[in-house]
Amino acid sequence: MATVNSVLGPIDTKDLGFTLMHEHILVGFAGVSQVYPELLGDDPLGRAVNKLKQAKEGGVDTIVDATTTDLGRDINFIAEASRISGVNIIAVSGWWTDIPRFFQGFMPGMGVSAEQLTDVFVREIEEGISGTGIKAGILKAASDYGGVTPQAEPILRAVGRAHLKTGVPIMLHSYSPGHVGWQQLDILRQEGVNPKRVKLDHSNDTTDIEYLTQLMEQGCYLGLDRYPGRVVSSRARTNTMKALIDAGYADRLCPSHDSSALPFLSPDWRRAEEERRQYNPHGFLYIKNTVFAQLREMGVSEEVISGLCVNGPSNFFEGV
Numbered sequence: 001m002a003t004v005n006s007v008l009g010p011i012d013t014k015d016l017g018f019t020l021m022h023e024h025i026l027v028g029f030a031g032v033s034q035v036y037p038e039l040l041g042d043d044p045l046g047r048a049v050n051k052l053k054q055a056k057e058g059g060v061d062t063i064v065d066a067t068t069t070d071l072g073r074d075i076n077f078i079a080e081a082s083r084i085s086g087v088n089i090i091a092v093s094g095w096w097t098d099i100p101r102f103f104q105g106f107m108p109g110m111g112v113s114a115e116q117l118t119d120v121f122v123r124e125i126e127e128g129i130s131g132t133g134i135k136a137g138i139l140k141a142a143s144d145y146g147g148v149t150p151q152a153e154p155i156l157r158a159v160g161r162a163h164l165k166t167g168v169p170i171m172l173h174s175y176s177p178g179h180v181g182w183q184q185l186d187i188l189r190q191e192g193v194n195p196k197r198v199k200l201d202h203s204n205d206t207t208d209i210e211y212l213t214q215l216m217e218q219g220c221y222l223g224l225d226r227y228p229g230r231v232v233s234s235r236a237r238t239n240t241m242k243a244l245i246d247a248g249y250a251d252r253l254c255p256s257h258d259s260s261a262l263p264f265l266s267p268d269w270r271r272a273e274e275e276r277r278q279y280n281p282h283g284f285l286y287i288k289n290t291v292f293a294q295l296r297e298m299g300v301s302e303e304v305i306s307g308l309c310v311n312g313p314s315n316f317f318e319g320v
Ligand SMILES: [Zn+2]
Pocket: 022, 023, 024, 066, 258
């Protein structure tokens, strides 16, 4: 029996059910909800819970909250949201800070080694986050259009080492239009990580099926997220999913939205929520309501559709 750490304790991978593998509850910057809660608008917990309850009623059982500490992870907030809504939530350890457009010039001064980072990531998985005893169930690192920069490399290596010590799998923010997944996998391989313990997210930001199938031949999982999608349309993302299903990889795909229960920080949170509703009225149910209907139209069988968001996530956590 394989288990995964949820914020309310370990759960059997067979009980994960319908799982969205890359979402957020609240996103901002480190400490925002504890230090400046008013920036989140009125009753953030209640609003987040409402979104999660809608998801639960629509059949979502589990959500991976991909919010690292530097993106504003608030482990007590997440645990409370899970407890009240009934949605299992899996918290992440790791760091996102590579994204060059935000952190150029900042990271080089941080001077943290891969060894130091490995220790803190392992502690968050084995002992708990911020002294709460709430354990992370997945590791995360990030590289974007700049590739794996010298600043990001220690984070990626530390994530690989923490995985080897704990067995907890790895999700990577990746830049698929630049084929950055190859570089990330190479570095993790140097650390001794088996690609089948790795999920490359935002993979549907490219429509290059050859790149994606070559990655899957190495054994890794693909996060097909960022729905409904801006740069690449929702329909194009679904065409990519269909092509990968046809190539025989349905059980290694992890469709998700990369959405957030609360909107990003904004001068007017009510307007931000309204804009978000217009962009995606389905919230965490967009894939179930819209993408699955598109797949049905394209001739994908009910059997395959009912396994999407179930088999990929459980296989990934089991390390199949
Ligand atoms: Zn995300």
